[in-house]
Amino acid sequence: MDEDFRSLIDMAEAAHDERMIKNAVKNFAQACGFERFAYLQTEGLEVRTFNSYPKPWQDVYLNSHYARIDPVVTEAKRRMDVFAWTADDWPDRGTSELRRFRDQAVEHGIYSGVTIPVEGSFGSKMMLTLASSERKADISKLQDGRKALQVVMTIHYRLKIIGATMLVAPKRMLSPREAMCLMWAIKGRSAGDTAKLTGIxxxxxxxxxxxxxxxxxxxxxxxLVAIVKDRGLI
Known part of the structure; x- marks a missing residue:
């Protein structure tokens, strides 16, 4: 996994838009033996997703609010370590909403996979799922929990940085010196302290x-500190 992991880190660092990050994660997923990936962040009932799933499945998933009942999301919220899953473990009888979810997932090639959950800030959860159309996925390349965690955090922060860059008007982007002084302010340093620390x-x-x-x-x-934290600029 080391070489694939390093490649993901390098490609994500060089990315300047979401398309490049998506390609980087997709390449990583395929190198690990999976066909698709889904990065999901949940905060209360709000769900943000970034994935390579088929567009029809994305639409069905979001429009049906399937994050509420998705067994993978439920399990990821319950535990904080890497786990494998398969649709064979989900209900396949009756007419329940969960049964429909299972049938539609399998229909769109989402049959098995591995999920890496991470605890986010203010009660949020982040998770990266690598999915396969096979009945049982091989997770041998994702046994290193520490590196798996780093993968999720790399995607999370790179998306956050790029999202902030794309959403904030150029006139509101902080200069390197402004950002540096603000970082020290965030750490509780006065202007005098910052002057001594930076030599200005x-x-x-x-x-x-x-x-x-x-x-x-x-x-x-x-x-100012509250605003830039809320917008993910620092």
Missing amino acids: KERTVQHYLDSARRKFDAKTVAQ
Whole structure:
């Protein structure tokens, strides 16, 4: 897995849009013996997904709110380690919603796989699923839990950075110096502390913080910190 993992890290780091990240994760999934992948983040009832599943299945899944009953999502929320799954373990009788979910998943080539769940911030859950149309997936290349966790975090933060870059107007992007001074502010450092740590003058630190505040219409540094954290810019 080491070579495949390094390749994913390198490709994700070089990516400047979601399409490039999708290709990187898709290549990783295929190198591990899977056909497709799905990155899912849940926070309460809200679901965000980034995947290579067939478009018809994506539409059915989201429109039917299947994240509520998806056995993989349910199990991922319950445990925090890598696990394998197969549709053979899901109900295949009756007319229940779960039965329909199973039939439609199999119909679209989602039969077995492995899922890597990670605890996110503020009660959110992140998970990466690699899926196969085979009845039982080979998960031998994903036995290293530490590296599996790193894969999920790499995807999560790269998507967050690219999403922020795409969603924020250019005039509101922080300059490197503004970001550096703001990072120290987030860590509780005063302008004087930051000046000593960075080797620049205190009034220059304050200038960068004031410039950053104006870009986001923040009245105070504390408000600025809240805004950039909420938007995932830092």
